[in-house]
Amino acid sequence: MSDVRPYRGRLAPSPTGYLHLGHARTFWTAHERAAAQKGQLILRNDDLDRPRCRPEFVSAMFEDLGWFGIGWQEGPNCGGPHAPYSQSERLPLYRAAFERLRANGLLFPCTCSRQDVLRALAAPHAGEDEPVYPGTCRHLTSEEWQVETDARPEAAGDGAPAGCHPLNAVRPPSPSWRFRVPDGRAVTFYDGQCGLQTFVAGRDFGDFVVWRNDDLPAYHLACVVDDAEMGITEVVRGADLLPSTARQILLFEALGWTAPAFFHCPLVTDGQGVRLAKRHDALSLRSLRKQGAIPAALRGGW
DSSP, X not given: OOOOOOOEEEEOOOSSSOOBHHHHHHHHHHHHHHHHTTOEEEEOBOOOOTTTOOHHHHHHHHHHHHHHTOOOSBBTTXXXXXXXOBGGGXXXXXXXXXXXXXXXXXXXXXXXXXXXXXXXXXXXXXXXXXXXXXXXXXXXXXXXXXHHHHTSGXXXXXXXXXXXXXXXXXXXXXXXXXXXOOTTXXXXXXXXXXXXXXXEBTTTBOOXXXXXXXXXXXXXXXXXXXXXXXTOOEEEEEGGGHHHHHHHHHHHHHTTOOOOEEEEEOOOBXXXXXXXXXXXXXXXXXXXXXXXXXXXXXXXXX
């Protein structure tokens, strides 16, 4: 008997702006790969960025993907056996995974901001991937962590010495929670587009945030929980997320789940060679659609 699972791919747009041609290329690839395997394609609404997510972008997401010729069998607008399909409605699942990781001693609290991390690095950070965490809070005991947060200036009231907590004091910042990576561990996986990939924990990426200080799951944890719970067998996404795959494989392992296969697409750039972003309104699917563009013609150059 074959143990090969039926193909299940996914689209995971974030409604923080209008989808552009780069999104379309990746999502079309996901659509084509699911169709070639006679599999299912799931649409997930990654709407955890509360300040930037807007209802009109959700509506546009459905309309623009449909206009481009991309279909799906499960999603927020059509339901399915793994509903709900919007991340903002799946918080109990993420919380349960977070508590499992914390109970197993795999997480630690951290009050470092991105700027704190950048200032602590010996060399300047380049590129779009998150900087390697320097371990500032990694080895603090619970008692030391409390002293550390108490000693921060924002924890004291006006005129009060650091470490004092008058009744009207500003509360210490809530921590984020980082996954403690196994330093020196080589995470190797085969990518369907880019071939064999290896990233070394502690060198290519460091301890990463799984729970944010606004009490919401971070991207890596939410992504892993959803891909596991929805039975995704292959993740198709942009090549900029290759390092994220190594992080997520460690989370799959820590939670006792099987990681899917991966296929990372080349990024689409503008005329100056700059990677497309949602600020490139002229290349948004909405703008192209208004200009009378034909999806088949846009796909022709791929």
